[in-house]
Amino acid sequence: MGKREKTKAENRQSILDAARIVFAELGYGETTVRDIIRRTGLASGTFYNYFKSKEEVFQALMDASALRMRPRIRAERIRAGTFEQFVSGTFKAYFDYLAQDEAMHRVMRRNSGSIRVRMDTPEVVAGFDEMRQDIERAISQGVLPNVDPDYLTASFVGIAFEVGDRMLARLPFDPAEAAEFSTKLFLGGVTALPLVAQGK
Amino acid sequence: MGKREKTKAENRQSILDAARIVFAELGYGETTVRDIIRRTGLASGTFYNYFKSKEEVFQALMDASALRMRPRIRAERIRAGTFEQFVSGTFKAYFDYLAQDEAMHRVMRRNSGSIRVRMDTPEVVAGFDEMRQDIERAISQGVLPNVDPDYLTASFVGIAFEVGDRMLARLPFDPAEAAEFSTKLFLGGVTALPLVAQGK
Amino acid sequence: MGKREKTKAENRQSILDAARIVFAELGYGETTVRDIIRRTGLASGTFYNYFKSKEEVFQALMDASALRMRPRIRAERIRAGTFEQFVSGTFKAYFDYLAQDEAMHRVMRRNSGSIRVRMDTPEVVAGFDEMRQDIERAISQGVLPNVDPDYLTASFVGIAFEVGDRMLARLPFDPAEAAEFSTKLFLGGVTALPLVAQGK
Amino acid sequence: MGKREKTKAENRQSILDAARIVFAELGYGETTVRDIIRRTGLASGTFYNYFKSKEEVFQALMDASALRMRPRIRAERIRAGTFEQFVSGTFKAYFDYLAQDEAMHRVMRRNSGSIRVRMDTPEVVAGFDEMRQDIERAISQGVLPNVDPDYLTASFVGIAFEVGDRMLARLPFDPAEAAEFSTKLFLGGVTALPLVAQGK
DNA sequence: AATGAATGAGCGTTCATTCAT
DNA sequence: AATGAATGAACGCTCATTCAT
Numbered sequence: 150m151g152k153r154e155k156t157k158a159e160n161r162q163s164i165l166d167a168a169r170i171v172f173a174e175l176g177y178g179e180t181t182v183r184d185i186i187r188r189t190g191l192a193s194g195t196f197y198n199y200f201k202s203k204e205e206v207f208q209a210l211m212d213a214s215a216l217r218m219r220p221r222i223r224a225e226r227i228r229a230g231t232f233e234q235f236v237s238g239t240f241k242a243y244f245d246y247l248a249q250d251e252a253m254h255r256v257m258r259r260n261s262g263s264i265r266v267r268m269d270t271p272e273v274v275a276g277f278d279e280m281r282q283d284i285e286r287a288i289s290q291g292v293l294p295n296v297d298p299d300y301l302t303a304s305f306v307g308i309a310f311e312v313g314d315r316m317l318a319r320l321p322f323d324p325a326e327a328a329e330f331s332t333k334l335f336l337g338g339v340t341a342l343p344l345v346a347q348g349k
Numbered sequence: 350m351g352k353r354e355k356t357k358a359e360n361r362q363s364i365l366d367a368a369r370i371v372f373a374e375l376g377y378g379e380t381t382v383r384d385i386i387r388r389t390g391l392a393s394g395t396f397y398n399y400f401k402s403k404e405e406v407f408q409a410l411m412d413a414s415a416l417r418m419r420p421r422i423r424a425e426r427i428r429a430g431t432f433e434q435f436v437s438g439t440f441k442a443y444f445d446y447l448a449q450d451e452a453m454h455r456v457m458r459r460n461s462g463s464i465r466v467r468m469d470t471p472e473v474v475a476g477f478d479e480m481r482q483d484i485e486r487a488i489s490q491g492v493l494p495n496v497d498p499d500y501l502t503a504s505f506v507g508i509a510f511e512v513g514d515r516m517l518a519r520l521p522f523d524p525a526e527a528a529e530f531s532t533k534l535f536l537g538g539v540t541a542l543p544l545v546a547q548g549k
Numbered sequence: 550m551g552k553r554e555k556t557k558a559e560n561r562q563s564i565l566d567a568a569r570i571v572f573a574e575l576g577y578g579e580t581t582v583r584d585i586i587r588r589t590g591l592a593s594g595t596f597y598n599y600f601k602s603k604e605e606v607f608q609a610l611m612d613a614s615a616l617r618m619r620p621r622i623r624a625e626r627i628r629a630g631t632f633e634q635f636v637s638g639t640f641k642a643y644f645d646y647l648a649q650d651e652a653m654h655r656v657m658r659r660n661s662g663s664i665r666v667r668m669d670t671p672e673v674v675a676g677f678d679e680m681r682q683d684i685e686r687a688i689s690q691g692v693l694p695n696v697d698p699d700y701l702t703a704s705f706v707g708i709a710f711e712v713g714d715r716m717l718a719r720l721p722f723d724p725a726e727a728a729e730f731s732t733k734l735f736l737g738g739v740t741a742l743p744l745v746a747q748g749k
Numbered sequence: 750m751g752k753r754e755k756t757k758a759e760n761r762q763s764i765l766d767a768a769r770i771v772f773a774e775l776g777y778g779e780t781t782v783r784d785i786i787r788r789t790g791l792a793s794g795t796f797y798n799y800f801k802s803k804e805e806v807f808q809a810l811m812d813a814s815a816l817r818m819r820p821r822i823r824a825e826r827i828r829a830g831t832f833e834q835f836v837s838g839t840f841k842a843y844f845d846y847l848a849q850d851e852a853m854h855r856v857m858r859r860n861s862g863s864i865r866v867r868m869d870t871p872e873v874v875a876g877f878d879e880m881r882q883d884i885e886r887a888i889s890q891g892v893l894p895n896v897d898p899d900y901l902t903a904s905f906v907g908i909a910f911e912v913g914d915r916m917l918a919r920l921p922f923d924p925a926e927a928a929e930f931s932t933k934l935f936l937g938g939v940t941a942l943p944l945v946a947q948g949k
Numbered sequence: 950a951a952t953g954a955a956t957g958a959g960c961g962t963t964c965a966t967t968c969a970t
Numbered sequence: 971a972a973t974g975a976a977t978g979a980a981c982g983c984t985c986a987t988t989c990a991t
Contacts, residue, residue, distance in 0.1 A: 157971085177464075178378055182965065192973040197966070204464065232539075262404045264377075265474070269465040296542040300530045303515045307507030315503045330500045338537035339432075342496040353991065357954075382982065392956040397983070557950085577864075578778055582986060592952040597987070604864065632939075664777070664804065665869040696942040700930045703915045707907030715903045730900045737938035739832075742896040753970065757975075782961065792977040797962070 161199045163189045165213070168206045172256045177207060177268065208271070214253045215272035218246040222276060226283055232292055237332040239280060240309060244324035244331075247313045254317060267310075277306050308335060361399050363389050365413070368406045372456040377407060377468060411470035414453045418446045419476045426483055432492050437532040439480065440509060444524035444531075447513045451522075458514060467510070477506055508535060561599045563589045565613070568606045572656045577607060577668065608671070614653045615672035618646040622676065626683055632692055637732040639680060640709060644724035644731075647713045654717060667710070677706050708735060761799050763789050765813070768806045772856040777807060777868060812872035814853045818846045819876045826883055832892050837932040839880065840909060844924035844931075847913045851922075858914060867910070877906050908935060 167188035171180050182203050186196045200206045225238030247254055257268045281302035287293040308331050316327040333341045367388035371380050382403050386396045400406045425438030447454050457468050481502040487493040508531050516527040533541045567588035571580050582603050586596045600606045625638030647654055657668045681702035687693040708731050716727040733741045767788035771780050782803050786796045800806045825838030847854050857868050881902040887893040908931050916927040933941045 160972095181963085183963090193965090194967080194974065195972055198971070202965080207464070263471055264404065264407065265467075265469040267465075267467040274465070293539070294542065295544050296539070297530060297545050299515050300512050300527070301534075301539070301542070303511035304508045304531070304534050307509070307511030308504045309507070310511075311503035311507030312500050315499050327500070330497060331504070334501075334504055334538065335534075336538045336540070338533075338535060338541055339493065339496070339501070340536070341538055342494065342501070344495050345497055353952095353954075360954085381980080383980080393982095394957065394984075395955055398954065402982085560951095581984085583984090593986090594953065594988080595951055598950070602986080607864070636939075663871055664807065665867075665874070667867040668864045693939070694942065695944045696939070697930055697945055699915050700912050700927070701934075701939070701942070703911035704908045704931070704934050707909070707911030708904045709907070711903035711907030711910075712900050715899050727900070730897055731904070733938075734901075734904055735934070735938060736940070738934065738936045738941055739836075739893065739896070739901070740936070741938055742894065742901070744895050745897055753973095753975075760975085781959085783959080793961090794963075794978065795976055798975065802961085 160189075160191060160195065164191070164196065164199055164206065165210060169210055169253070169256075172207065172210070173252055176266075177256065178266075210253070211257075211268075212272035214250055215276055217250065218243070218273075219276045219279065221246060223279065226280075232287060233332070233336060235283070235287075236305075236335055237328060239305075240331045240335075241324060241328040243309050244313055244316060244327045247317065248322040248324050251317060251322070254313075258314075267314075277302065280305065305335060360389075360391060360395065363391070364396060364399055364406065365410060369410055369452060369456065372407065372410070373452050376466065377403075377456070378466070407468075408470045408472075410453070410456070411468070412472035414450055415470070415472040415476050417450065418443070419479065421446060422476070423479070426480075432487060433532070433536060435483070435487070436505075436535055437528060439505075440531045440535075441524060441528040443509050444513055444516060444527045447517065448522040448524050451517060454513070454517065477502065480505065505535060560589075560591060560595065564591070564596065564599055564606065565610060569610055569653070569656070572607065572610070573652055576666075577656065578666075610653070611657075611668075612672035614650055615676050617650065618643065619672075619676045619679065621646060623679070626680075632687060633732070633736060635683070635687075636705075636735055637728060639705075640731045640735075641724060641728035643709050644713055644716060644727045647717065648722040648724050651717060651722070654713075658714070677702065680705065705735060760789075760791060760795065764791070764796060764799055764806065765810060769810055769852060769856065772807065772810070773852050776866060777803075777856065778866065807868075808870045808872075810853065810856070811868070811870035814850055815870070815872040815876050817850065818843070819879065821846055822876070823879070826880075832887060833932070833936060835883070835887070836905075836935055837928060839905075840931045840935075841924060841928040843909050844913055844916060844927045847917065848922040848924050851917060854913070854917065877902065880905065905935060 164185065168180075168185045171184045171188055175184065180203065182196055183193065185203075185206065186193050200209065222239055222242045225242045226235055229235035229238050258266065281298060284293065284302055284305075285298045288295055288298055312327050312331050316322055316324065329343060333343055364385065368380075368385045371384045371388055375384065380403060382396060383393065385403070385406065386393050389395075400409070421442045422439055425442040426435055429435035429438050458465065481498060484493065484502055484505075485498045488495055488498055512527050512531050516522060516524065529543060533543055564585065568580075568585045571584045571588055575584065580603065582596055583593065585603075585606065586593050600609065622639055622642040625642045626635055629635035629638050658666065681698060684693065684702055684705075685698045688695055688698055712727050712731050716722060716724065729743060733743055764785065768780075768785045771784045771788055775784065780803060782796055783793065785803070785806065786793050789795075800809070822839055822842045825842040826835055829835035829838050858866070881898060884893065884902055884905075885898045888895055888898055912927050912931050916922055916924065929943060933943055
């Protein structure tokens, strides 16, 4: 790598770093491109050598985040011998990822005023799409009964998102607990759920 | 009602109507106050006789929507004799409402650029809180086993949101189908799900 | 006076009263017509039945103020037997008026930011013009030597304004002292000035 | 100086020039930032690269003006051997400055509508404060009798302002005449004033 | 005569983006 | 490739004024 490319890569990275911090501080809506470049020390024009817009940095950020998540989830799926292991592994991988990447997740929840906001980027969505293909494959292979794969994936995603969100409201984060709950519910419904200890 | 008051009410309504359309077209983030007033044909200053900001119209819109939804869902819950009826009735009421109030729901899901967004206003949040209290009551009354009510509500909401979202992608809308799927999954898990007809 | 006219006079007066208060609070520049009418309890449109603009109320206010001043100053002049009495009486009348009408004067000095502002209205200017005519008459009658009446009036006014301004910075106001100083300076120059007591 | 810096300096100057003209035309109160930039031919946003607000340009203008004035006046004071020379030199320096910097002075006197306004910025105020200190020093050194220095400075300033104002109404400007009049009045009062030539 | 909602010009300001250096 | 000043469209918002009631 020549010196030229190194600086290029460094600049790109410092923009991404600055963006992550600023998005976390101000939320997506309130952040301006100027806020980001100001933080890098680079000139305003330089930003446009690397990204076309605020949205593009944001997506790059999200994608980088999702990029860290997808291989883990995929690995879990591959390792899984049974459908239960597949479900449980996927939930666990997602909640683990969430717990580690909490700051990024908070960005997606950040808002100004009293309106709660949540954002999903294509890469995140793609991660779940991949799972949907797995589910469809499972159905066609007879591993799963012939249920509605679209709704099933949607349900999985919905549970993951919302339970994940609640998990981040509890300290310390307990991804294992969240994964156990989600898996039990997803596989066996309410009646299969783990009981809460009395004292809790 | 004098002519003055009538026009006032009409103006307020036409701002709300315009806002609904524009939010649905552009998404919340990209919508400006000017976009809204432009659509009404009213003068720009008139907007500020009725709302202080974009957020305020948005909340009024959401709250009005939530206001239409909550009583229906509550009515379902009250009517329910069993937990199954409670769950099924709530899902059904929500999906019915969604089918009717589709435009409003699209606003909440609107993606600006390629970022998916979901928004909750206080009134919407309150709607789900109410359900959560029902679930907690059900647990304390022994109708439901002693499970984690927070995660359970989250799961319910997650399924409702995501399945509802998918439902709106299918024409014609079939709230009954969506409710049946969701209820079965929520109560009995994957294994309890209805099978899809072969030809489908 | 019929009831109609009474209300009319009352409304006009209450606008003037409100204006005086608001101008004193916010200064001329920062005051809006809305601020004034809001204070009266009248409807915004009603303002325009009485005044054409903010400036017009302000002038009415100033004129009312000057109207209180001019007769006093004129009375002093008429009473005066000598030029010294004329000068001394005029200064005294002006400083007395200033001390009493302090609030109004503060309005004229009020500003936003760090820029000091002083305002004179036509009626105030007219008050000093009248004096100028007196001076010219005094010259043509031989009471005063044949000096430049324009510069002389200007000097008189300048001393009155600036010394008056400083006087309002001292508590308690001492118009007699200010008048003595101004008169001595005007008539006899620096060397004629009263000495300050040692202890002072 | 590179081309970039040159244009920067030019732009700053052209904003100041435009501001001076517009302030003189409309008066401070009626001038808007947009009036100024419209006059420069620059883009609206460019204004904000140089000044934060209307007030800031105004102050820069006044300060530049006062900056030109103060050294001259100070030089006169230093040169002065007697109190009379001090007074005469200061008046002369001020009126000379006024005659040259007429446009700036008109800004300070500009009447918006029929309201006459005078403005002092911190730098201007500092200029007069300096003189006041000189006067106090003169008193403590016995050059001046022990008179009220505050009122004396105020009188000096008042005469300078008002006579200067009248001077600008006469063409051609005659600073020497104004200075002679003011000095005589200030030092010896009315009786010391120069007589006006018969034919005048 | 009083009302007060509607009007719309215009304000200050921001900001993504361009482009000469 | 980096810079950063210039650009100008567009924003949120205010406010004097009008005019139907």
